[in-house]
């Protein structure tokens with residue numbers, strides 16, 4: 377087989393595996409968001425996804441990193457990858473409990489109107505875990521339903537700021553938005569279970 381054929385086959389196999397992986401994760405159980413602050417901040421009209429660009433991490437670790445320069449954990453939610461936090465566990469940051477924006481991008485207007493979700497891991501080096509994707513979809517579904525945010529208002533950090541690679545090439549935003557659209561178009565809302573993350577990247 378010619379080198380080019382091998383390359384194309386490898387790419388096709390990789391894409392296929394990735395698609396299967398996301399579709400499988402689509403049916404993962406949702407996570408419970410605790411607490412449920414009311415009223416919601418009406419300014420939250422979009423969601424921005426980040427990665428930590430670290431091997432592992434947790435809300436506590438990111439809080440320590442962010443506190444000196446950002447005044448505290450910049451993200452609203454953090455989704456663990458099994459290193460520092462259980463795989464797929466969602467940690468909720470104080471900014472969600474208090475319904476206040478976080479300095480998770482350089483654009484203050486985007487920060488003011490967005491909910492920040494961070495996947496632990498370096499997604500430039502590889503995809504998130506299956507449990508992370510399942511937890512992410514469950515969390516996004518709940519945020520979309522409860523904050524009336526449409527799937528098209530979910531962006532990667534890179535889509536909001538072309539100067540960053542965050543959250544890395546391992547996260548397919550089109551797959552995430554498509555999977556979320558399917559969940560949101562289901563007849564009845566699913567029971568949601570969720571868990572939440574650390575250093576804006």
Ligand SMILES: [Zn+2]
Nearest residue numbers: 426533542577
């Ligand atoms: Zn980021």
